Amino acid sequence: MTTLRVGVIGAGEVAQVIHLPTLSLLSHLYQTVSICDISLHTAQHCATKFHIPRATTDPLEIINDANIDVVFILTSDEFHAEYTIAALQAGKNVMVEKPLTLSIPAAQRIIDAEKKYAKGRVFVGYMRRYAPSFTGAFLREVASIPKILYARVRDMSGPNAFFVSQSGTFQVKSSGADIPDTAVETRNRLLDELYREAFPNAPNGVVTDAMKKYCRFLGSLGSHDLSLMREALGGLTPYSIDGVSVNDPFYSAILSFRDGKQNEFAVMYESGIDCVADFDAHMAVYGEKKRVSIQYDTPYVKGLPIKVRVEEVNEYGEKEVREIVSSYEDAYTAELKEMYDCFVNGKEIKTTAEDAVNDLKLYDAMYRKAGW
Structure with missing residues (x-):
């Protein structure tokens, strides 16, 4: 090999x-x-x-x-x-x-x-997007929904340090004393260039702190959630953004989608970081008679399962609930x-x-x- x-x-x-x-x-x-x-x-x-x-x-x-x-x-x-x-x-x-x-x-x-x-x-x-419960159970169950009526993408990750401190990896952090000033200058220069490219129409050419925070936030938690959303919805992209809320450290948006049969549905995206040690990262897809959600736990502690939950109306008109773990292998x-x-x-x-x-x-x- x-x-x-x-x-x-x-x-x-x-x-x-x-x-x-x-x-x-x-x-x-x-x-x-x-x-x-x-x-x-x-x-x-x-x-x-x-x-x-x-x-x-x-x-x-x-x-x-x-x-x-x-x-x-x-x-x-x-x-x-x-x-x-x-x-x-x-x-x-x-x-x-x-x-x-x-x-x-x-x-x-x-x-x-x-x-x-x-x-x-x-x-x-x-x-x-490589977690076995996503590539297996979640995508399979979502595909069985004839018509998506609504979806929600949520990521309230809590304080990262709380989970990292219990990961058993005992990381070391630089005090900064051995980092040269030229490296800091290079970092700031590259960031400024990227901000100007990300916001080419910034009012008066000024990229504000709020804009910078939004950009960095979407690049961190947002890139997880919205990329996952795209694949879960079969590569669809929203035809409109109906609203956004920028209220650091919490952000949200309402996205409108149209599937291949011209059926329309909305996706609610909400994300933020607070000091409550609860890792709530999930995506849920709603159909008329079936709801499918996937719940991610912190990736900083190995062995925590990624679970898929299915709620549906069975042949007797009853609510039936299933929980699926495709694998305990971690996503990384x-x-x-x-x-x-x-x-x-x-x-x-x-x-x-x-x-x-x-x-x-x-x-x-x-x-x-x-x-x-």
Whole structure:
């Protein structure tokens, strides 16, 4: 069996709590050979803990390393496009955590690079779409609804630190003392460029703090939920945004859809972060005689099941309730196994850069509805 050699750029929370442990457990498929972080202390900590031969602060050492097959880009959002394009230019396959990036022009630059250099492929990390209970029971049960009347997408994730602290991964965080000022300047410059691209019609050319927060929020929780919604609804996109509420840290929207038979229905999207330790991330689809929902638990604690609940009217006119767990395998493990099949065996990638652009187009429509 071919073992893919991995170089990781970004050694923060998602690397330490999710990807590095998962890669270690999938050692028959992947071997992590190099890790990079803006903080050398953090990179060295991860290299020691996860038995990675090399630690560096220079992403180009990973991107240009001929011994690396796949580059994992786990940095903050503003670096995604720059490092993805550089890795594609070097002929590497790329796993980039969602969001692909924060603006449509930046995403298009990634797509253009993938086509131009043609050796590497881009896999975007929408892990909820690879959960076995989603790809199995949920999509199967939704497909049995003759006519969708309504849907709801909800993500109230609670304080992340509460779940991470109980994940058993004991992450280390940089104090910032070993991060050079030039790196902070680069980060701010890239962010400003992405904000200007995301809001080209900002009043008086000023991208406000509220706009920036909305952009970052949709790139974090929103990219999970709205991407999941698109696949669950068979790739449909809303024909109109009927309303948005921007009230940091809570956001909502009403989206209008039309299926292939010209039946219309609305989707309510609501999301936010508070201090109540309850991870409520779910999608529900309503038909006339059947409701199907999928409930995700925090991904930061392995082994928590993703459940599908079916409520329907049975042949006796009674309410019948079923709960389905297709698998206890966590979504990140399923995702990386699927990615291996794509990179090694040529399987078609469903979470491509082109697919991710559909989320960015939806964000853009939501920005415009908000008056931006």
